[in-house]
Amino acid sequence: MEQAKITIEQLTKVFYKKGQSVTALEEVSLDIQEGEFVCLVGPSGCGKTTLLRILAGLEQLSTGDFSIQQGEKKRPLQSMVFQEKGVIPWLTVEGNVAFGLKMRHLPKKTVQERTAYYLKKVGLEKFAHLYPKELSGGMKQRVSIARAFANDPEILLMDEPFAALDEQNKFILQEELLEIWAETKKTVLFITHSIDEALLLSDKIVLMSAQPGRISQVITIDSPRPRTMEKVRADPVMTEHFVNIRAHLDKEVQGSRG
Amino acid sequence: MSQQNHIHDPVRIERQEWKKRQRKNRWKQGLTLLSPLFLLLAWEVLSRTGLIDARFFPPPTDIVSTFLSMMASGTLFDHVGISLFRILCGFLLGVIPAIILGLLMGLYSPIRHFFSPLIMALMPIPTLALLPIILILFGIGEVSKIVTIAGSVFFPVIINTVAGVISIDRIYLDVAENYGADSRQFFFKIALPGSLPVMLEGIQMGQAIALLTIVAAEMMGANSGIGYLIWTSYKAFLLKEMFVGLVLISFFGYLFSLGIRGLQSKLVPWR
Numbered sequence: 001m002e003q004a005k006i007t008i009e010q011l012t013k014v015f016y017k018k019g020q021s022v023t024a025l026e027e028v029s030l031d032i033q034e035g036e037f038v039c040l041v042g043p044s045g046c047g048k049t050t051l052l053r054i055l056a057g058l059e060q061l062s063t064g065d066f067s068i069q070q071g072e073k074k075r076p077l078q079s080m081v082f083q084e085k086g087v088i089p090w091l092t093v094e095g096n097v098a099f100g101l102k103m104r105h106l107p108k109k110t111v112q113e114r115t116a117y118y119l120k121k122v123g124l125e126k127f128a129h130l131y132p133k134e135l136s137g138g139m140k141q142r143v144s145i146a147r148a149f150a151n152d153p154e155i156l157l158m159d160e161p162f163a164a165l166d167e168q169n170k171f172i173l174q175e176e177l178l179e180i181w182a183e184t185k186k187t188v189l190f191i192t193h194s195i196d197e198a199l200l201l202s203d204k205i206v207l208m209s210a211q212p213g214r215i216s217q218v219i220t221i222d223s224p225r226p227r228t229m230e231k232v233r234a235d236p237v238m239t240e241h242f243v244n245i246r247a248h249l250d251k252e253v254q255g256s257r258g
Numbered sequence: 259m260s261q262q263n264h265i266h267d268p269v270r271i272e273r274q275e276w277k278k279r280q281r282k283n284r285w286k287q288g289l290t291l292l293s294p295l296f297l298l299l300a301w302e303v304l305s306r307t308g309l310i311d312a313r314f315f316p317p318p319t320d321i322v323s324t325f326l327s328m329m330a331s332g333t334l335f336d337h338v339g340i341s342l343f344r345i346l347c348g349f350l351l352g353v354i355p356a357i358i359l360g361l362l363m364g365l366y367s368p369i370r371h372f373f374s375p376l377i378m379a380l381m382p383i384p385t386l387a388l389l390p391i392i393l394i395l396f397g398i399g400e401v402s403k404i405v406t407i408a409g410s411v412f413f414p415v416i417i418n419t420v421a422g423v424i425s426i427d428r429i430y431l432d433v434a435e436n437y438g439a440d441s442r443q444f445f446f447k448i449a450l451p452g453s454l455p456v457m458l459e460g461i462q463m464g465q466a467i468a469l470l471t472i473v474a475a476e477m478m479g480a481n482s483g484i485g486y487l488i489w490t491s492y493k494a495f496l497l498k499e500m501f502v503g504l505v506l507i508s509f510f511g512y513l514f515s516l517g518i519r520g521l522q523s524k525l526v527p528w529r
Contacts, residue, residue, distance in 0.1 A: 056436050080436045085429050090451040090528045100437040131528040151437065 004031035011064035023212035039198035047213025079153040084164040094128040100151030118146040138169035155187040324498040341483040348407025356415035364423020385409035410471045411464035418460025422453025
């Protein structure tokens with residue numbers, strides 16, 4: 001078998017402060033294949049965000065290792081879609097989408113073309129010159145998603161991008177995300193609290209347990225694509241997955257209380 | 259029973275409400291004009307009737323006519339011109355280094371730790387108290403006044419710039435780092451625009467201090483400018499001329515404030 005796109009080996013992260021240490025992640029090992037959509041699901045405080053931030057280069061690991069396969073030389077390794085506030089308020093919608101490309105000093109023409117392409121993809125071409133303060137929460141997250149895809153990285157990291165949205169918007173954005181993803185076939189690592197969201201999006205769901213954060217189960221979702229929320233809800237196999245994951249999360253939350 | 263007559267026409271009721279609110283707003287706007295007018299009128303009457311000493315408080319109409327004759331003779335323009343020149347040069351000389359050093363201090367904590375004790379120690383010293391030393395160093399020419407203004411503008415601007423950078427939400431720094439921004443891009447794309455709102459508050463403060471400083475500096479060591487005009491008129495007991503100087507200071511202070519407010523909406527359209 002060819003080498004995985006993302007390889008995480010025995011990764012451990014300890015936060016240390018004034019004589020106190022907290023193990024956020026303990027010996028996490030995970031392989032993610034090229035083009036896979038993987039969701040990380042776990043109770044709050046299980047270290048999912050820490051894992052993502054380590055992969056994003058925003059946090060240092062303590063021990064262990066991880067690697068991301070570089071396909072094309074010039075491509076950035078990863079780009080992150082942040083939680084709700086990740087859109088930069090002093091840049092216009094266009095400026096935000098072009099942000100990564102500009103940071104890499106790509107030729108103006110390339111920047112323009114790719115920005116325009118992804119603005120259109122997420123339906124924001126009319127709002128290109130507005131500032132984020134004038135956008136709704138859903139539109140802001142579209143900007144965030146367009147910015148990450150426009151950067152054309154090896155892998156995409158998404159940290160609960162839809163958590164702050166209302167139900168309707170969430171469904172719409174999830175399906176839009178799937179559409180863009182189907183077209184680009186990027187490898188995605190996606191954090192969520194929502195089991196429904198994970199079932200809709202994933203090829204694989206990685207269940208984590210809390211304190212210390214460990215991988216407790218990997219579930220393969222092989223329901224055919226394209227998927228919609230209606231199909232996910234109607235599928236008995238998915239319902240079974242839902243019940244299992246729910247039971248796992250309940251146990252974890254109970255455990256951390258006791 | 260008028261309630262019942264109107265109840266079938268909600269638009270009409272709301273329109274009357276709206277008109278009432280408009281009238282109230284106009285009244286409030288009128289009030290802001292009323293207080294200065296009232297003050298001037300009282301001053302005029304009291305001065306003319308001799309209830310206050312017209313030698314110390316000449317009636318406003320006299321001050322206006324003095325202003326007009328000073329304009330006509332041209333001396334006023336020289337004083338105003340030289341003062342504005344000093345303020346502008348001193349302002350730029352203070353603001354530009356303050357912004358650059360402030361951004362660096364905000365972005366890089368070693369630089370911040372190194373410079374902040376110096377700034378904290380120097381800030382409480384009024385630049386005017388340093389005027390003798392400034393005069394020794396830079397002579398009695400224009401440079402000494404410009405340096406005095408620059409020194410007093412520098413501190414509020416640098417402190418607000420540092421605070422502005424620190425107030426930038428961490429997530430935008432994460433975004434910049436994640437998307438591969440280099441240190442130049444951190445400086446110009448994140449720190450500078452992100453700190454602008456707070457920085458401009460500092461510049462607004464600096465502008466007011468610049469005006470205070472120029473008047474005092476010109477009173478102490480100059481032979482031209484609005485401050486000089488106020489001081490020599492006072493010493494020669496030409497109080498009408500002195501009041502003209504005071505009114506000019508008030509006018510320019512107001513004008514600069516408006517200018518910086520305008521700059522604010524131009525530079526920070528995203529707020």
